[in-house]
Amino acid sequence: MKLFNWFRRTEKVYPEFWKSYLSCFDFKSNASAEKRIVAFDTETTGLDFRTDVILSIGAIGISGNSIVVNDCLNLFLIQDVFKKETVPIHGILKTGQEEKIPESEAVIKFLDFIKDSVLVGHHVSFDVKMINEVLKRMGLGKIKNKSIDTDLMYQKFKRLPEEHHSNLDELCKIFKIEKIDRHTAIGDAYITALIYLQLKKKWRR
Incomplete structure (x- = not known):
């Protein structure tokens, strides 16, 4: 009997926040609901999702054709990894005035904010990978949200070749958007939301 128990697979126990997040993707109850859109961005120590870490996460909700300014999230993470050479880009100091929280707490807050929303980002796959790396360190799976890349939207709208990429600037x-708080996570999330709405409007014409 003991030998049988030793071979029997033990079921992994997941934390409540992760079970709550996964429950948002109950397609039976949400099939007819219109998906909320959330534009988001991460500021990081670099561009290698395997070795670099997140410094801040910014996200903002979109309802119909409008940005919901008070539906937003702006988080700063404790900098266990610090690269002073990247500070001129994002402006986040290790000992800055912002309240900083551990990366696990930040991702828990992020998942609670986005739930099953469709995520919009510029080069969004990188930001998703950065979030997934934190979840991996927490012993969890990948996020399940669908995503839209504004770079690919513009590429397809202009019928540009696949190798042609455009940055936010x-x-x-092109769309005459003021670059407010550029290179901050919440600022770039807001800019991305504006670009998404512009492209969405043009697709309808």
Whole structure:
């Protein structure tokens, strides 16, 4: 009997926040509901999702054709990894005035904010990978949200070749969008939301 128990697979116990997040994807209850849109961005220590870490997460809700300014999230993470050479880009100091929280707490807050929303980002796959790496360190799976990349939206709208990519600064110039709080997570999330709405409007014409 003891030998049988030793071979029997033990069921993994997941934390409540993760079970709550996964429950948002109950398609039987949510099949007819219109998905909420959330534009988001991460500021990081670099561009290697395997070795770099998140410094801040910014997210903002979109309802219909409008940005919901008070539906937002702006988090700063404790910097266990610090690269002073990247500070001129994002402006986040290790000992800055912002309240900083552990990366696990930040991702828990992020998941609670997004729930089953469709995520919009510029080069969104990188930001998703950064979130997934934190979840991996927490012993959990990947996020399940669908995502939309504003770079790919613009690429398809202009019928550009797949290898052609545009950065946020270029699209701000094209769509005459003021670059408010550029290179902050919440600022870039807001800019991305504006670009998404512009492209969405053009697709309808």
